[in-house]
Amino acid sequence: MHRSDSDIVLIGSGIMSASLAAIVKRLDPGLSVQVFEVAGGLSQESSDGWNNAGTGHAGLCEISYTPAREADGSVKIDRALGIFEQFEHSKQFWSYAVASGMVGDPKAFIHAVPHIGFVHGADDVDFLRARHAAMVEHHFFRAMELTIDGARIGEWAPLVMEGRGSVPVAATRMERGTEVNFGQLARELLLWLADQDRCSIATGHRVVRVRHVGQAWELVVQCLKSGEMKSHRSKFVFVGAGGGSLPLLQTTGLPEVAGLGGFPIGGQWLVCDDSEICDRHNAKVYGTTPPASPSLGAPHLDIRRLDGRRQLMFGPFGSWTTKFLKNSGRWTDLPGSVQLSNISTLLRSAIHNRALVRYLVGQALQSMDHRMAALRGFYPMANQQDWRLVEAGIRVQTIKKQDRGAVYFGTEVFRAAGGSLAALLGASPGASVSVSIALEVIKICLPQLLDSTDGHARMKQMIPTYDEDIKRASSAGLFAKSAAKAEELLQIGQ
Ligand SMILES: Cc1cc2nc3c(=O)[nH]c(=O)nc-3n(C[C@H](O)[C@H](O)[C@H](O)COP(=O)(O)OP(=O)(O)OC[C@H]3O[C@@H](n4cnc5c(N)ncnc54)[C@H](O)[C@@H]3O)c2cc1C
Numbered sequence: 001m002h003r004s005d006s007d008i009v010l011i012g013s014g015i016m017s018a019s020l021a022a023i024v025k026r027l028d029p030g031l032s033v034q035v036f037e038v039a040g041g042l043s044q045e046s047s048d049g050w051n052n053a054g055t056g057h058a059g060l061c062e063i064s065y066t067p068a069r070e071a072d073g074s075v076k077i078d079r080a081l082g083i084f085e086q087f088e089h090s091k092q093f094w095s096y097a098v099a100s101g102m103v104g105d106p107k108a109f110i111h112a113v114p115h116i117g118f119v120h121g122a123d124d125v126d127f128l129r130a131r132h133a134a135m136v137e138h139h140f141f142r143a144m145e146l147t148i149d150g151a152r153i154g155e156w157a158p159l160v161m162e163g164r165g166s167v168p169v170a171a172t173r174m175e176r177g178t179e180v181n182f183g184q185l186a187r188e189l190l191l192w193l194a195d196q197d198r199c200s201i202a203t204g205h206r207v208v209r210v211r212h213v214g215q216a217w218e219l220v221v222q223c224l225k226s227g228e229m230k231s232h233r234s235k236f237v238f239v240g241a242g243g244g245s246l247p248l249l250q251t252t253g254l255p256e257v258a259g260l261g262g263f264p265i266g267g268q269w270l271v272c273d274d275s276e277i278c279d280r281h282n283a284k285v286y287g288t289t290p291p292a293s294p295s296l297g298a299p300h301l302d303i304r305r306l307d308g309r310r311q312l313m314f315g316p317f318g319s320w321t322t323k324f325l326k327n328s329g330r331w332t333d334l335p336g337s338v339q340l341s342n343i344s345t346l347l348r349s350a351i352h353n354r355a356l357v358r359y360l361v362g363q364a365l366q367s368m369d370h371r372m373a374a375l376r377g378f379y380p381m382a383n384q385q386d387w388r389l390v391e392a393g394i395r396v397q398t399i400k401k402q403d404r405g406a407v408y409f410g411t412e413v414f415r416a417a418g419g420s421l422a423a424l425l426g427a428s429p430g431a432s433v434s435v436s437i438a439l440e441v442i443k444i445c446l447p448q449l450l451d452s453t454d455g456h457a458r459m460k461q462m463i464p465t466y467d468e469d470i471k472r473a474s475s476a477g478l479f480a481k482s483a484a485k486a487e488e489l490l491q492i493g494q
Pocket of ligand 1: 044182
């Protein structure tokens with residue numbers, strides 16, 4: 001279905017567009033909303049369950065979120081605190097979506113699973129102890145357990161310890177971790193949206209151009225079935241096209257876009273379907289990030305629940321690609337994105353990041369034996385015949401002129417034309433913080449939706465702590481109450 005104009009148009013049907021569209025429509029039920037999706041189905045790219053790790057990122061096990069060691073040996077945890085708080089916003093909104101019937105059974109998209117940080121070697125053991133000491137001081141992480149006893153780690157994650165020699169080991173565990181099927185969640189939110197008055201979703205429609213005309217935006221959209229080009233006008237555009245966002249931004253002619261470049265990084269998983277092995281692992285076990293690898297590279301061994309079955313997943317392995325999207329991308333995406341205005345940014349980035357480029361090429365050239373060796377760092381007794389290699393999603397890291405060749409792996413909201421257009425740059429920590437990203441877009445581009453008493457009250461219903469700082473010690477009680485309520489509704493409580 002396709003309208004010729006709307007108050008809000010969203011390009012792409014991943015978790016970012018789904019979250020923003022659903023929240024905006026709840027804030028103002030009178031708004032007309034249009035979603036365009038190039039694929040034949042909804043949320044098939046990075047948000048689909050097989051294309052990401054499904055980790056509800058909350059800083060519980062991701063050692064890379066707390067990398068800095070201070071001169072006194074302590075560990076900084078600010079980034080982990082920020083991501084934890086953002087994930088609370090997500091859980092609050094999802095629990096509201098369940099309670100209000102926007103989505104169905106929470107078990108279809110979220111499960112509780114312990115999050116474990118695991119290290120070996122004396123230096124890393126020392127680091128994990130310091131990290132744990134810093135984290136348990138805060139009310140978010142008070143329940144975090146630490147052990148340096150291999151037998152105890154073997155109880156938490158037997159596969160990780162069986163057959164391991166006598167090296168020093170350490171692990172932290174948080175029982176309240178989660179696994180999320182972001183694709184399923186996005187599809188349910190969008191199906192709810194499609195049922196609302198003045199809302200419409202058109203799949204099989206590729207947006208090919210976005211132009212500012214007068215006070216509005218004009219999109220040129222190609223129907224892939226008929227080949228027909230149609231136009232759509234809207235007051236506000238959200239470019240939630242994942243890897244497809246940069247090429248679309250380049251069609252706008254906005255001065256802010258000049259100099260932006262894209263750097264695609266493919267992902268791959270090793271997957272095991274053997275139910276006897278899968279039944280012996282009930283955790284997400286994250287290790288340390290190998291030197292020179294991007295944040296995509298922190299390896300982890302996870303239990304997943306996809307297509308109604310349990311699987312073990314290990315990775316991600318990086319891979320070299322020139323495509324910006326796994327399903328709808330073309331090999332010409334990267335060369336096609338090179339323009340006079342961004343060629344120097346791209347070249348400088350290639351020179352500045354030689355270690356990263358070498359890492360990616362090395363990952364692409366590695367054999368199954370190399371991948372199994374990496375897996376055995378987590379599961380020493382792993383047998384090659386139990387594992388298969390599958391393609392994950394593609395992340396397109398945006399490179400900016402002002403970063404002088406450096407590549408940052410965070411996520412950033414790009415805002416242009418007086419806030420009438422927003423897009424997402426970057427890829428990490430991704431889907432887990434989609435609700436906070438929607439909040440940020442609303443605050444900076446659509447503040448009128450929150451200004452009225454009614455808008456504020458509606459937002460408080462959806463995300464009760466959206467205007468509170470639950471990181472503060474004095475907010476520990478508020479955090480405990482709101483977390484318990486969300487976890488009960490999502491059926492992930494203890
Ligand atoms: C290997 C890997 C592991 C990850 N693990 C995690 C994890 O454990 N936890 C986590 O929180 N995040 C994780 N992420 C990140 C997360 O998957 C992404 O941040 C998130 O899914 C991005 O959602 P999105 O809506 O922006 O993009 P997408 O889900 O990619 O959606 C974009 C949509 O736009 C469509 N589109 C593109 N161009 C056009 C166009 N021109 N016209 C119309 N439609 C278009 C695409 O077809 C697609 O459906 C991971 C990512 C990767 C690659």
